[in-house]
Amino acid sequence: MRRKQYLAGHMIQLLRHHEIDFARWETCLQNAGESLVYLQAWYLEVVCSGEWEALVEIQADAYVSVFPLPVRRFLGTKKVYQPLFTQQLGLVVTAGSQHTSAEEYLSLAASLFGQVQYQMPWPEEAALNLTEPWTWRRRPNYELRLAPVYAEIRENYAINLRRNLKKTSQEQLTLVPTESIQPLLELFQNTKGKELPELRPRHYQKLAVLYAQAKQHGVGEVWEVHRQNKLLAAAFILRTAQRTTFLFGASSAEGRTHNAMAFLLDQLLQQEAGSGKTFDFEGSEVPGVAKFYAGFGAQPVSYVSLSLQPNPSVLSWTPNVFRFLARHLR
Structure with missing residues (x-):
């Protein structure tokens, strides 16, 4: 009993x-x-x-x-x-x-x-x-309602973001889905991960297991941005019926130069525009990151x-x- x-x-x-x-x-x-x-x-x-x-x-x-x-x-x-x-x-x-x-x-x-x-x-x-x-x-979390069509969503982008996205249209960036999270994990380890020794191999392994389970349940996706066959940025997202969550991402130095993450997020928003869902950027208290998310029109949610x-x-x-x-x- x-x-x-x-x-x-x-x-x-x-x-x-x-x-x-x-x-x-x-x-x-x-x-x-x-x-x-x-x-x-x-x-x-x-x-x-x-x-x-x-x-x-x-x-x-x-x-x-x-x-x-x-x-x-x-x-x-x-x-x-x-x-x-x-x-x-x-x-x-x-x-x-x-x-x-x-x-x-x-x-x-x-x-x-x-x-x-x-x-x-x-x-x-x-x-x-x-x-x-x-x-x-x-x-603060940062969230964006996706009820409007893409053209209306883009109208609320910050001027600097629109300028950067215009540059990406001339740089032959491509967004592709992938079945493996390993390139994303390696990209993170070789960039931001070097500043975070507290993030150990077991944490990356847990993220890999999480992606495998999320994919099995039909909600996990990894998207990559390439330029001339080189990986510039990638993101692990969770896409449910009501919300798309940007869980984990990374950009290379070259990716930052070419605004690859802005391109990636903009492409995902185009996919979901008009759906009525919420795009969840997961927020940040780092001023620069918070400003980046707010640039898409995302609002702080407590x-x-x-x-x-x-x-x-x-x-x-x-x-x-x-x-x-x-x-x-x-």
């Missing part, structure tokens, strides 16, 4: 990894119309290496709300952390949900785990009713980065390189 831990009036349960029914999980996401790909069970399996639990509201044997909790052990105690390549998680609710307050789930997580690091959607206009020892700060450190004297816990890379990767 499965051991279940009931919480909050016997409707919210803490489910250990082996207790989570992936089929019911996915049905809940579908019923909620949830668009964040990071919340898919297969995605969590990869980025958490199979080590995640969840707070789940269950009614009539169906999951009506889910709140994933990536966990790791540190000094013998389970902690909740934000996995790499996972910008946001958070609460998913359906029409049948009776527990729809994110603060309630965070409070439960705080009562169950010693320390928590978590990032989740939180609109700028919404108050965040958490007390000490919780701390948090808002961070989310929160939360931290629960009950005892300041406790050894600071950083389970992986997420927080460093979140500031420097993009």
